[in-house]
Structure formats: structure tokens, C-alpha cells
Amino acid sequence: MDGAIASILMLDGVTNGAIYALLALALVLVFAVTRVIFIPQGEFVAFGALTLAGLQLGRTPMTVHFLIAMALLTAVLDLVAAARAGRLTAELRPIALRALPGVVIGLAAMALAPMQLPLVAQALLTLAIVTPMGGLLYRLAYQSLADASVLVLLIVSVGVHFALTGLGLVFFGAEGSRNPSFWEASYAAGPLMFSGQTLIIVMASAALIVALWLFFERSLYGKALRATAVNRLGARLMGISSTSAGRLSFTLAAFIGALSGILISPTTTIFYDSGFLIGLKGFVAAVFAGLSSYPGAALGALLVGLIESFSSFWASAFKEVIVFTSILPVLLWRSWRDPHHEEH
Amino acid sequence: MSTDRAAPVNASARGAAAPRVPPAASPWSRRAAPAILLAAIAVLPLLPVPEFWITQLNYIGMFALVALGLVLLTGVGGLTSFGQAAFVGVGAYTTALLSARYGLSPWIGLAAGLAITLAIALVLALITLRMSGHYLPLATIAWALSLNFTIANMESLGKYDGLLGVPAIECFGVSLADGRAMYYLIWLLAILGAIAVRNLLDSRPGRAIRALGGATVMAEAMGVSTFRYKVVVFLIAAQLAAVSGWLFAHVQRTVNPSPFGLKMGIEYLFMAVVGGVSSVWGAFVGAGVFKIIEDQLKELLPRLLGSNGNFEIIVLGVVLVLMLKYAPKGLWPTLQAALARWWPAPPRARDWDGAEPLAARPKPAPGSVLLRVEKLRKQFGGLVAVNDVSFELRAGEIMGLIGPNGAGKSTTFNLVSGVLPASGGALHFAGEAITGLPSRRIARLGLSRTFQHVKMIADMTVLENVALGGYLRSRSGTARAMLRLDRAEERRLFAEAEAQLRRIGMQDHLHELAGNLALGPQRLMEIARALCSDPSLLLLDEPAAGLRHKEKQALAAVLRQLRAEGMSILLVEHDMDFVMGLTDRIVVMEFGTKLIEGTPADVQASPEVRAAYLGTEH
Numbered sequence: 009m010d011g012a013i014a015s016i017l018m019l020d021g022v023t024n025g026a027i028y029a030l031l032a033l034a035l036v037l038v039f040a041v042t043r044v045i046f047i048p049q050g051e052f053v054a055f056g057a058l059t060l061a062g063l064q065l066g067r068t069p070m071t072v073h074f075l076i077a078m079a080l081l082t083a084v085l086d087l088v089a090a091a092r093a094g095r096l097t098a099e100l101r102p103i104a105l106r107a108l109p110g111v112v113i114g115l116a117a118m119a120l121a122p123m124q125l126p127l128v129a130q131a132l133l134t135l136a137i138v139t140p141m142g143g144l145l146y147r148l149a150y151q152s153l154a155d156a157s158v159l160v161l162l163i164v165s166v167g168v169h170f171a172l173t174g175l176g177l178v179f180f181g182a183e184g185s186r187n188p189s190f191w192e193a194s195y196a197a198g199p200l201m202f203s204g205q206t207l208i209i210v211m212a213s214a215a216l217i218v219a220l221w222l223f224f225e226r227s228l229y230g231k232a233l234r235a236t237a238v239n240r241l242g243a244r245l246m247g248i249s250s251t252s253a254g255r256l257s258f259t260l261a262a263f264i265g266a267l268s269g270i271l272i273s274p275t276t277t278i279f280y281d282s283g284f285l286i287g288l289k290g291f292v293a294a295v296f297a298g299l300s301s302y303p304g305a306a307l308g309a310l311l312v313g314l315i316e317s318f319s320s321f322w323a324s325a326f327k328e329v330i331v332f333t334s335i336l337p338v339l340l341w342r343s344w345r346d347p348h349h350e351e352h
Numbered sequence: 353m354s355t356d357r358a359a360p361v362n363a364s365a366r367g368a369a370a371p372r373v374p375p376a377a378s379p380w381s382r383r384a385a386p387a388i389l390l391a392a393i394a395v396l397p398l399l400p401v402p403e404f405w406i407t408q409l410n411y412i413g414m415f416a417l418v419a420l421g422l423v424l425l426t427g428v429g430g431l432t433s434f435g436q437a438a439f440v441g442v443g444a445y446t447t448a449l450l451s452a453r454y455g456l457s458p459w460i461g462l463a464a465g466l467a468i469t470l471a472i473a474l475v476l477a478l479i480t481l482r483m484s485g486h487y488l489p490l491a492t493i494a495w496a497l498s499l500n501f502t503i504a505n506m507e508s509l510g511k512y513d514g515l516l517g518v519p520a521i522e523c524f525g526v527s528l529a530d531g532r533a534m535y536y537l538i539w540l541l542a543i544l545g546a547i548a549v550r551n552l553l554d555s556r557p558g559r560a561i562r563a564l565g566g567a568t569v570m571a572e573a574m575g576v577s578t579f580r581y582k583v584v585v586f587l588i589a590a591q592l593a594a595v596s597g598w599l600f601a602h603v604q605r606t607v608n609p610s611p612f613g614l615k616m617g618i619e620y621l622f623m624a625v626v627g628g629v630s631s632v633w634g635a636f637v638g639a640g641v642f643k644i645i646e647d648q649l650k651e652l653l654p655r656l657l658g659s660n661g662n663f664e665i666i667v668l669g670v671v672l673v674l675m676l677k678y679a680p681k682g683l684w685p686t687l688q689a690a691l692a693r694w695w696p697a698p699p700r701a702r703d704w705d706g707a708e709p710l711a712a713r714p715k716p717a718p719g720s721v722l723l724r725v726e727k728l729r730k731q732f733g734g735l736v737a738v739n740d741v742s743f744e745l746r747a748g749e750i751m752g753l754i755g756p757n758g759a760g761k762s763t764t765f766n767l768v769s770g771v772l773p774a775s776g777g778a779l780h781f782a783g784e785a786i787t788g789l790p791s792r793r794i795a796r797l798g799l800s801r802t803f804q805h806v807k808m809i810a811d812m813t814v815l816e817n818v819a820l821g822g823y824l825r826s827r828s829g830t831a832r833a834m835l836r837l838d839r840a841e842e843r844r845l846f847a848e849a850e851a852q853l854r855r856i857g858m859q860d861h862l863h864e865l866a867g868n869l870a871l872g873p874q875r876l877m878e879i880a881r882a883l884c885s886d887p888s889l890l891l892l893d894e895p896a897a898g899l900r901h902k903e904k905q906a907l908a909a910v911l912r913q914l915r916a917e918g919m920s921i922l923l924v925e926h927d928m929d930f931v932m933g934l935t936d937r938i939v940v941m942e943f944g945t946k947l948i949e950g951t952p953a954d955v956q957a958s959p960e961v962r963a964a965y966l967g968t969e970h
Contacts, residue, residue, distance in 0.1 A: 045486055149673050156676075158486050159432055163625060164676055166434070166618050170669025177661045288493065295490055325505040332494040332501075336479060339491055343482045 025313025031290025050287020052265025061185035079110025142262025421589030427630030430565035435492030441612025443597025514608030555833030628682030810867025821884030
């Protein structure tokens with residue numbers, strides 16, 4: 009290996025690492041706020057990439073129908089719960105308001121899909137379609153189990169992962185898709201070729217990380233989420249609803265997932281089940297940080313990206329093995345450093 | 353700490369006065385049911401049953417073996433693994449490689465598979481199990497993916513095509529090439545596995561394992577190394593999976609990577625959860641339900657959707673979530689509860705009359721210093737909960753620790769018993785330095801305790817909960833328990849547990865589930881459990897809370913009798929009549945500091961104590 013190859017691999021690793029960093033941040037966020045180990049994070053990556061691919065072909069992606077169905081099902085469940093509690097009239101308006109975004113976005117997407125909008129508009133539409141699914145998913149699968157143990161929530165996550173992967177197959181079929189680049193330009197810097205897409209990925213990730221930081225440090229919602237992460241009961245006593253905190257964190261996770269999917273889809277072919285492995289690499293990064301530190305997760309993600317790109321050069325068949333086995337020494341190190349880490 | 357949340361006290365309605373069902377003999381039909389079922393399983397292949405159903409049953413038996421491990425790991429131990437399919441794969445590939453490529457006997461393949469699985473599981477367990485419960489499943493996901501990619505890329509393992517030409521198992525010269533012949537081997541192993549797991553759960557190590565799910569602090573205080581049992585449970589689950597893999601390779605006569613992937617690992621968990629994640633027979637129900645609905649869905653869904661693919665995972669995933677929401681116990685326990693109306697479960701047979709008593713600890717000389725606390729200190733961040741507290745406790749005395757709420761009494765208890773590490777100071781117990789020792793080591797020296805918030809295993813009977821207290825006075829291990837070689841010692845343990853429950857006045861509650869007791873009796877049960885460990889020092893945290901007047905008097909009488917027998921007692925209590933009438937000396941604490949120490953009369957006369965409790969006039 010010479011310097012040129014090494015720097016190409018570095019660039020590759022950093023690009024992928026930027027994506028894993030986004031996913032790792034979402035995973036840490038969801039775990040901190042809800043104690044859910046969010047295995048289905050990767051499904052949103054595939055949903056994002058493949059919804060965009062569907063729009064590219066001028067079709068209405070079935071995720072649109074799925075969004076409307078989720079919104080309606082949520083409304084029905086909420087109505088039943090409200091009726092049982094004898095609060096139907098009082099709850100009618102908030103329930104309708106909660107279902108509205110999903111339905112409106114869904115109907116708008118149906119109208120917009122055949123119009124062959126420019127790529128950026130389609131990307132924004134994709135984000136609008138996938139993002140609300142996060143909150144709806146929280147309501148459908150997790151909300152009533154919010155006080156269950158981490159173990160039960162983890163098994164629920166696995167069930168949701170199964171269901172969403174299978175639905176992905178129904179929605180998009182078994183063939184993969186690759187989207188056109190957002191920016192076709194490429195720049196040479198010595199032996200390195202920066203493609204426009206690489207720059208977009210790195211810049212978008214950096215921008216999102218800064219935005220998240222601002223959100224958590226400066227906005228009231230962000231502070232509410234942090235409060236819930238530190239102490240759920242205490243936050244609830246201060247008037248912060250752990251339900252809306254959960255919903256918000258899942259919505260953010262869906263947004264980050266969809267954005268990651270849109271960003272990487274021009275660089276690699278995405279299949280209905282590709283998201284899972286991508287999401288798991290985000291997990292490896294998050295575990296590097298003990299599922300608790302945001303900067304740690306971002307650093308871990310860069311490391312995962314680099315391990316992946318260098319192992320694909322030395323032993324491409326065993327690339328995944330090396331990436332996933334790298335979690336073991338990290339766990340060993342964590343276990344030595346902090347052996348009595350009891351679950352709180 | 354949610355791992356140690358005491359079981360919900362939701363059954364106060366069924367208090368001490370609730371009528372109890374007499375231990376009726378179970379109907380003959382219940383006693384005969386297992387034999388009938390067993391006979392049916394044995395006869396089935398001899399009947400003209402289509403080959404298809406024999407094959408289905410073979411798969412169900414092999415799946416159940418794996419799910420059985422998950423019952424032990426997830427349902428009982430509160431841990432989980434998505435890598436069980438990968439352990440199945442190790443068992444299958446090992447025997448396939450050795451028998452197909454090198455012509456060795458499948459029995460050598462079995463032994464090698466078990467050994468390799470043991471080594472891998474041990475590494476995973478040692479790395480992850482010292483940390484919170486969610487690192488094990490994450491590590492098993494990584495392991496399952498890694499194994500699958502490795503197998504699928506190794507030339508020597510045939511890559512995605514796998515290994516062909518795996519021979520049939522030969523058993524005493526009989527070839528088990530036929531599906532019906534394999535049926536017997538599979539079901540023999542599955543049933544033996546189930547019996548071994550059942551035996552294990554009803555034993556000394558089993559009681560320790562049942563504490564893993566939510567009572568680890570209590571179990572540690574009874575002398576159990578919970579880390580060790582987490583490892584043991586994970587190893588057993590992995591070994592059961594490896595046996596299933598060995599059978600699988602010789603049923604299929606070929607192996608390839610796809611049945612050992614993460615998807616299958618999750619499906620095994622599905623079986624355990626749907627069947628009943630904490631019941632041994634639930635593993636069989638779950639395996640059966642999974643195999644049948646999966647087959648139906650694989651047929652139905654592609655036709656419905658007009659294309660091919662693994663659509664069944666949608667239904668499996670949704671069912672899994674719905675089960676956890678609406679029937680978290682699973683199918684088998686629900687069925688069992690329905691059957692219990694006609695087939696009441698018999699109480700434990702009382703077979704321990706005349707059992708040899710457990711060895712007793714030599715009592716320390718009366719009046720010698722038993723516990724010395726020197727400048728004991730505990731800080732939580734900036735808060736000093738216990739501030740350089742010192743006192744001595746002599747053998748054969750009852751000492752009270754009193755003070756207003758938040759004075760640091762329970763924290764002092766936790767420091768002395770090793771449940772919390774001290775920030776400073778020194779502790780000596782029975783002549784040994786115990787500063788910094790974990791609670792299970794201190795328990796070994798003869799210190800036992802109860803908890804301010806009752807910690808117990810709610811779904812075990814009172815008798816079994818108390819028998820856990822005798823953990824350190826017995827030695828049967830996991831293997832002995834699985835083979836049922838521990839019965840003599842179990843009888844001695846139960847005799848001791850019953851004797852302690854009698855002493856404390858709980859003889860009518862032996863076979864009740866601990867979670868069904870009211871708070872007062874639960875506290876008494878904790879005292880009996882502590883006594884079962886034959887301590888020389890007993891730490892009681894608010895023993896009289898929740899008791900009625902008569903019960904308090906009876907408890908005081910028991911504690912006096914224990915003192916007369918040479919036991920020392922340190923207790924925290926808010927009922928002043930109880931404390932003043934019982935104790936020899938009292939230490940009063942306020943805001944983490946020792947206020948005064950003296951006889952009950954001294955304390956009652958002290959203006960400082962009065963001020964601490966009632967405030968001062970200005």
C-alpha cells in the first residue's frame with residue numbers, strides 16, 4: 009500500500025464514517041431518552057434511499073401509503089383508548105391534529121410524485137414522507153411499553169425490525185436501486201479525487217451534528233429531551249411528557265435515517281434490507297461510546313468507517329467480519345474500565 | 353435501580369388471613385398426563401403418519417432444544433442472545449466438517465462442536481456479562497453476523513454452497529438415516545434437555561439463577577456470585593443450541609450458512625417469547641407454533657402478494673410485538689392457568705422430615721467485638737450520606753440504629769453488608785477486615801441481612817425464597833442439579849427453611865407464592881431467609897414495618913430468643929416502642945453523623961435526640 013491508496017481509503021472511511029456518525033447519534037439519542045435499543049434505525053435508511061428512487065422513476069412509492077396507513081391506525085388506536093377512558097370529546101381534536109401531518113403529507117406526495125420534480129425537491133419530499141413515521145412507530149410499537157425493561161424493549165425492536173424489513177420487500181421489491189449524484193462535479197487534490205457527493209455527505213453530516221448540538225443546548229425541546237434522558241420520572245414531574253419526548257426522539261431518528269439513506273444512495277446500491285447492516289455499523293460506533301456519549305459515538309463512527317475501508321482493501325471478503333468483530337475488544341475494554349455498570 | 357426492583361406488592365388483598373387451598377392430591381389425570389404424552393410421542397412414528405409430519409416434528413424438536421436455552425437465558429435469567437442460531441451453526445458445521453471431510457464419527461463431531469461452542473460462549477460471556485444486560489445481545493448480534501460472513505466466505509467450508517455428504521448418525525450399530533429413526537434421537541435429547549432444565553430451575557443453583565432477572569443485589573447478599581450464574585446460564589443455552597445443530601446437520605445431511613444467520617437467531621427468540629419465555633414446556637409450544645405458522649405463511653403470502661420473498665417475517669415481527677404487549681407470559685402459561693382450574697398444580701411434596709440438619713456455624717464468644725465500624729464514610733457526589741460514623745457491636749447484643757428519615761441508616765447498612773462500597777473508613781467483622789469486600793464475601797463470614805424495600809423472587813414460593821438463604825450452607829452445583837443428584841441436600845435445605853419459617857410464625861404460608869404475600873409477611877419471610885444462612889450477625893432494616901401489634905410482639909419475642917441463642921442483631925426501626933423494648937444499646941444518627949450512642953434509657957433522656965426528632969425551641 010502506498011500513500012495514494014492509503015489516502016483514498018482514508019477518504020472513503022471518513023465518508024462512510026460520517027454516515028455512521030449520524031446513525032450512531034440517533035441511536036444514542038433514542039436509547040438515552042427511551043431506553044430503546046433501536047435496531048430498526050437502518051430500515052429508515054433503506055426507506056429514505058428507496059423512496060427517493062421511486063420518486064425518480066415518477067412512481068408513488070408505497071411508503072406514502074404506509075405513512076397514511078400508520079397515521080390512520082394511530083388515530084384509531086388513540087380514539088379507542090380515549091373512548092375507553094371516557095374522554096372521547098376532549099381528545100378528538102388533539103388526535104385529529106396528530107394524524108393530520110401524516111395524512112396531508114401522504115396525499116401531497118401522491119399528487120407530487122408523478123410530476124418529476126427536480127432531485128433536491130424529491131429529496132425533501134422523501135424526508136417529509138419518512139420523518140413522520142418515527143413518531144408514529146413509537147406510538148404503535150413502543151409507547152404502551154414505555155416502562156418495560158430494556159430487555160423487553162429490545163425484543164420489541166427486533167420484532168419491529170422484522171416487520172419493517174418484510175414491508176420494505178413488499179414496497180420496493182428485491183431489486184436494489186442507486187440514485188443519481190446530487191453534485192456531479194469532482195475535484196482532484198493530488199492523488200485524491202473528491203467527488204461532489206463525498207463533499208455533500210461530509211458537509212451534511214457536519215451540519216447536522218452542529219444542528220443537533222444547537223438543538224440540545226439552545227432549544228427548550230432539546231433541553232426537555234436531555235432532562236428525560238437524565239431522569240424520566242423527574243422530567244415528568246417537571247411537566248415534560250415522556251411520551252412526547254419519546255415521539256420526538258423517534259421522529260429525529262427517522263429523519264436522520266432517511267437523510268443518511270438519501271446521502272449514501274448515489275454512492276452505493278441500496279436494497280430493501282441494506283439498511284440493517286448500515287444501521288448496525290452505527291450501533292458498533294454507539295457501543296464504542298457506551299451508548300451514552302455523543303462525541304464518543306461520532307469518533308467511534310469515524311473509526312468504524314476507517315476500519316471498514318482499510319479491511320475492504322486487505323481482506324474484502326471479510327470486511328464485515330472485521331467491522332463487527334471489532335466490537336469485542338471495545339466491549340472488553342469497557343468491561344475492564346467500568347465493570348459494575350448496573351442498569352438504572 | 354430497576355434490576356433490583358422488588359416484586360410489585362400488588363396482592364395485599366390476599367393477606368395473612370386469606371383462606372388457603374388445602375394441599376389436595378392432584379387428580380390422577382394430571383399425574384398421568386406426562387406419561388400419556390410421552391407414550392404418544394414414542395408410538396407416533398410406528399403409526400402410518402405421513403413422512404411430512406415426522407419431518408415437521410423433527411424440526412420442532414430441534415427448534416425446541418434451542419428455545420429451551422433461551423427460556424433459561426431470557427425468561428429466567430433476564431438476559432438475551434440473538435446469536436443462538438450461530439451456535440447451532442457451530443454445532444452443525446463442526447460435525448459436518450469432521451464427519452463428511454475427515455470421516456470421523458458423528459459422536460466425535462458432537463463432542464468437538466460442544467467444546468468449540470463452549471469456548472466461544474465463554475469468551476462472549478466474560479467480555480459482556482460484567483456490564484449491563486444489553487451488551488450481551490449486542491455482542492451476540494455482532495457474533496452472529498461475523499460467523500455467517502466467515503462461513504460464507506471460507507473456501508474450506510464450501511462458501512455459500514456449504515458442505516455436502518454428511519453421513520447419518522450410527523447408534524449402537526443402528527444407522528439413523530431414516531427420518532423416523534432420527535425422530536427418536538431428537539425427541540430423546542429434547543425431552544432430556546427439558547427435564548434437565550426443569551431440574552436445574554428447582555434446585556440450589558436454580559434459585560440463584562431465578563434471582564438474576566430482578567433480585568441480583570439480594571442474591572449477592574445471600575452469597576451468590578450472580579456474574580458466575582449469568583455465565584453458566586449463557587453457556588448452557590449455547591450448548592443446547594450446539595446439540596440442536598449437531599442433530600440438524602445429520603438430519604439434513606448437508607449444511608449451508610443460511611439457517612444459522614441472524615434472522616434465524618431472532619426466530620428462535622420468537623419461539624421462546626410466543627411459547628412462554630419463562631416456562632420449559634413453552635419452548636416446545638413456541639417451536640411448534642413457529643414451525644406451523646411459518647410454513648403456512650411461506651405458502652400463503654407469496655401467493656397473496658404475487659411475488660417471492662421472506663414476507664413471513666412481517667407477520668412474525670408484528671406477532672412478536674403484539675405478544676409482548678398483550679400476552680407477555682406467552683401461550684403455555686396462559687394454557688396452564690386455564691387448565692389449573694381442573695388440574696390444580698400439587699404443592700411441593702413434603703419429603704424432608706428427618707433430614708439431617710445443615711452444619712451450623714460456631715458462635716462467637718459472647719461479649720467479644722463482632723463488628724467494628726471505624727470512621728465509615730459514604731459520599732454520593734457532593735452529598736455526604738454517612739459521615740465518619742464509628743461504633744462497635746458485641747456478640748450477643750441487639751443494637752438499634754435510629755434517626756430521622758434521611759439520617760443515613762440504610763446507607764450504613766448497605767456499607768456494612770457490602771452492598772455499596774464505602775468512600776472511606778474501615779470495617780471489621782468476626783476478626784477480619786471486610787472493607788471493600790463484595791456482599792457475597794461478607795455473607796460467607798456470617799453476616800446476613802434484610803432490605804428496607806423487600807427483595808425477593810415473586811414467582812417462587814415462600815419456602816423456596818427462604819431456602820435461597822441457605823445457599824452458602826450447601827454446595828450442589830449446576831451439573832448435580834440437572835442430574836437430580838442433589839436431592840438429599842435439597843431435603844436438608846427445605847427442612848432448615850421450614851424450621852426458620854416456623855420459628856417466625858409463617859408455617860401456614862410455605863407454599864404460597866412470595867409475590868402474593870402482604871407486606872408484613874414478606875418482611876417476616878426476609879427475616880426467615882436471613883436466618884436460614886445461620887448468621888452470627890443479623891442486619892434487619894425496618895423489620896416491624898407493616899406488621900400488626902401482635903405480630904410485632906411475636907417478632908420481638910423471636911429476636912430475644914435469637915439473642916439468647918448467641919446471635920447478634922443490628923436493626924434499623926422507626927417504631928420506638930419496639931426499639932426501646934428490645935435493644936441493649938442504640939446508635940442515633942442525624943444527617944449522616946452519629947449523634948449519640950447509649951442504652952435505651954440514655955437515648956430517651958438525651959435532649960439532642962429530642963431536638964433531632966422534634967426540632968429545638970429558639
